[in-house]
Amino acid sequence: MSDVFVRFRQMVAAVRGIDEDRITPESRLVEDLEADSIDIVELMLDAEREFGISIEKQEAQSLRTVGEIVSFIEARLAEQSTSS
Amino acid sequence: MKRRTVGITGIGACIPQQILSNADLEQRHRVSDQWIRRRTGVVERHVCTREQATSDLAVPAARQALAAAGLQPEELQFIITATMTPDHLWPSAGSTIQGRLGAANAGACDLNAACSGFVYALAVGTQLVRSGLYDNVLVIGADVISKFVDWTDPNAYLFGDGAGAVVLQPIADQEEGLIDFMLGSDGSRGDILQLPAGGSRRPSSHETLDQGLHKPVMDGYDTFEFAATAVMDSIEKVLAKTPYSIEDVDLIVPHQANQRLFRPVAKWLGIPVDKFFVNIERYGNTVAASVPIGLYEAVHQGRLKKGHLVVLTAFGAGLTWAGAILRWTYSPNEHHEILHS
Numbered sequence A: 001m002s003d004v005f006v007r008f009r010q011m012v013a014a015v016r017g018i019d020e021d022r023i024t025p026e027s028r029l030v031e032d033l034e035a036d037s038i039d040i041v042e043l044m045l046d047a048e049r050e051f052g053i054s055i056e057k058q059e060a061q062s063l064r065t066v067g068e069i070v071s072f073i074e075a076r077l078a079e080q081s082t083s084s
Numbered sequence B: 001m002k003r004r005t006v007g008i009t010g011i012g013a014c015i016p017q018q019i020l021s022n023a024d025l026e027q028r029h030r031v032s033d034q035w036i037r038r039r040t041g042v043v044e045r046h047v048c049t050r051e052q053a054t055s056d057l058a059v060p061a062a063r064q065a066l067a068a069a070g071l072q073p074e075e076l077q078f079i080i081t082a083t084m085t086p087d088h089l090w091p092s093a094g095s096t097i098q099g100r101l102g103a104a105n106a107g108a109c110d111l112n113a114a115c116s117g118f119v120y121a122l123a124v125g126t127q128l129v130r131s132g133l134y135d136n137v138l139v140i141g142a143d144v145i146s147k148f149v150d151w152t153d154p155n156a157y158l159f160g161d162g163a164g165a166v167v168l169q170p171i172a173d174q175e176e177g178l179i180d181f182m183l184g185s186d187g188s189r190g191d192i193l194q195l196p197a198g199g200s201r202r203p204s205s206h207e208t209l210d211q212g213l214h215k216p217v218m219d220g221y222d223t224f225e226f227a228a229t230a231v232m233d234s235i236e237k238v239l240a241k242t243p244y245s246i247e248d249v250d251l252i253v254p255h256q257a258n259q260r261l262f263r264p265v266a267k268w269l270g271i272p273v274d275k276f277f278v279n280i281e282r283y284g285n286t287v288a289a290s291v292p293i294g295l296y297e298a299v300h301q302g303r304l305k306k307g308h309l310v311v312l313t314a315f316g317a318g319l320t321w322a323g324a325i326l327r328w329t330y331s332p333n334e335h336h337e338i339l340h341s
Helices: A003-014 A037-051 A057-062 A064-081 B024-028 B034-041 B054-069 B092-101 B114-130 B155-157 B187-192 B206-210 B219-240 B258-269 B287-300
Strands: B006-015 B018-020 B045-046 B078-082 B107-111 B137-143 B162-170 B178-186 B251-254 B311-316 B320-327
Touching: A003 A037, A003 A064, A003 B206, A037 A057, A037 A064, A037 B287, A057 B219, B006 B054, B006 B114, B006 B206, B018 B024, B024 B034, B024 B187, B034 B092, B034 B155, B034 B258, B045 B155, B054 B092, B054 B137, B054 B162, B078 B114, B092 B137, B092 B155, B107 B114, B114 B137, B114 B162, B114 B178, B114 B287, B114 B311, B137 B287, B162 B287, B178 B219, B187 B219, B219 B258, B219 B311, B219 B320, B251 B287, B287 B311
Parallel strands: B078 B107, B078 B137, B251 B311
Antiparallel strands: B006 B162, B018 B045, B137 B162, B178 B320, B311 B320
């Protein structure tokens, strides 16, 4: 399990008020974890603050599973480390 | 000229008598009470009758604030009304209210910064007193948004009508009163929260009505993201102008836009969520009235006491956002429920 996954899973658990055990990379935010649109904005803002990245609305709305979001964050972090 | 210390010396608030509950909305539209509560935190809101308008709420709130300050209407020198829903496009609500109050010696105007309007108007009013130009200024936040929303659009369920008013006067130099403000705007993103027609760009016509352009446009994702960022920015920036830190703040009275906003913001600020005064469940989002109604209730419920350090934060169409920091200096002789009109 990557560090980003562990940290992002904590955020999802806190926002949704559920156990971390319920959250896998395959979990779909809306269908499986019952996140609504406001939960998703909160999670994206959480991730922006936690990882020091920016996530556009279109990007946020194209990501469905926890694993997809984690991969997106990891890619952003990799871009930042190569450009700096 | 010496800068004077300015304080709030009287406060009043008024909402319409008529209640529109989630149960009422359930009967009229295909929506559930549970869905509205989860999305917004609103349980009921007060809305004007067909005949009522903004000044019908603002005038009782203003009279109550004047009585609390021990002022007669003729002693007022300036009335500034924050509103985006005046009784008429012109004259201003400020002048309408001035006339109805009989404040014959006061200048009057409106200030439109949408939901941030009251904090903007408080900043302007404070400077009028601080500079020595005036001694008795009335600042009002009042909106009747129920007449402008589309009740078939779920975004409408957030809103309600109301008015609040405060009197600003010079206070003793050794007190702090209204300490500082931050006022922000980003007009380049104005389209995420907008009423497209009825202004000079697209005056009301049969066409604008047919095209549905008299309904507010509100992008949920963008609006929530903006609101969360704006609350953080206004609180952090206004505190940075003072020697105080967030731990020194006794109470934050925010614009009541959506209950869901307060938990994440409290988390990011590292403060307990109950530092935010929240009453959205009973009134909904009352636009420019929400901050003064929040102040009124916080005072009359004993949550806000003389000597408390208070932060106000508001954000809305424009985009605009605003913060204020003040040391509370007013305590009412008697505790009153909010007025109904």
